[in-house]
Amino acid sequence: MDQILQGDERLDYLLAEDLRIIQSPSVFSFSLDAVLLAKFAYVPIRSGKIVDLCTGNGAIPLFLSARTNARIIGIELQERLADMAKRSVTYNRLEHQIDILQNNVIRIADVIGYEKYDTITCNPPYFPAIEASEKNIREHVAIARHEIHLTLEQAVRSASELAKQGGKVAFVHRPGRLLDIVTAMRANRLEPKRIRFVYPKEGKEANTLLIEGIKDGKPDLKVLPPLYVYRADGEYTEEVRQMLYGEEN
Numbered sequence: 285m286d287q288i289l290q291g292d293e294r295l296d297y298l299l300a301e302d303l304r305i306i307q308s309p310s311v312f313s314f315s316l317d318a319v320l321l322a323k324f325a326y327v328p329i330r331s332g333k334i335v336d337l338c339t340g341n342g343a344i345p346l347f348l349s350a351r352t353n354a355r356i357i358g359i360e361l362q363e364r365l366a367d368m369a370k371r372s373v374t375y376n377r378l379e380h381q382i383d384i385l386q387n388n389v390i391r392i393a394d395v396i397g398y399e400k401y402d403t404i405t406c407n408p409p410y411f412p413a414i415e416a417s418e419k420n421i422r423e424h425v426a427i428a429r430h431e432i433h434l435t436l437e438q439a440v441r442s443a444s445e446l447a448k449q450g451g452k453v454a455f456v457h458r459p460g461r462l463l464d465i466v467t468a469m470r471a472n473r474l475e476p477k478r479i480r481f482v483y484p485k486e487g488k489e490a491n492t493l494l495i496e497g498i499k500d501g502k503p504d505l506k507v508l509p510p511l512y513v514y515r516a517d518g519e520y521t522e523e524v525r526q527m528l529y530g531e532e533n
Contacts, residue, residue, distance in 0.1 A: 288375055300530035301350035303376050305343060306368045314343035317407055317456045317492060320482060322347035323527050324494040325405045325454035328354050332402040335359065335446050337389045337439060342369025344405055345382045358384045359392050390438050393445035401446045404453040408439040436461060437468045444472035447499040454496040462493055475501035480508040485516065
């Protein structure tokens with residue numbers, strides 16, 4: 285245990301997948317958005333190749349490993365987060381399936397290959413770059429949340445460069461960026477095919493957007509039923525409980 289953890293890191297359970305993940309309250313912990321994207325994205329079940337961009341501490345590759353036997357590559361710019369992800373992969377004995385690369389998402393296809401992958405997932409930074417004085421004091425979190433090193437358009441372009449023709453690319457973002465993400469997808473040969481809005485609870489505005497496109501696909505967008513995170517009593521809805529814990533009420 286001492287060798288696998290560093291500093292204030294802890295091992296958290298991914299209950300639905302029966303896996304563990306290394307997290308740090310001062311450096312990085314994954315959010316519900318990672319869970320939502322991992323459950324939303326299409327993945328080939330038996331074989332194939334998947335890339336997760338902006339992988340952070342490796343949550344999405346770990347989630348996806350429970351759904352598929354495909355090879356998964358996680359790309360993370362920050363060395364500390366990539367190292368956490370690598371150690372989580374090792375702890376769960378998933379080295380045969382998951383590779384974590386510490387590298388820039390921009391032009392990552394130069395490194396791992398163009399148009400070779402069945403599925404690309406991406407949980408990119410949501411917020412525009414801002415002055416240093418206004419950023420979250422934790423640099424790791426600021427880089428993960430703000431477009432300091434990666435813009436939305438750059439993330440979409442890189443995803444398209446990786447996806448093979450007919451491959452699927454899925455993003456999680458904020459509803460306020462819907463037109464930006466659709467515009468960027470279409471400019472990069474990714475035709476939006478499925479979209480789902482996530483709401484904190486019924487009666488509230490959507491605060492999360494899930495969208496999936498197909499490389500060189502034909503126009504035919506399906507808007508899926510809304511996903512509500514909490515019930516009126518503040519407890520998770522049945523669908524979200526299933527995602528997080530693998531159980532239903």
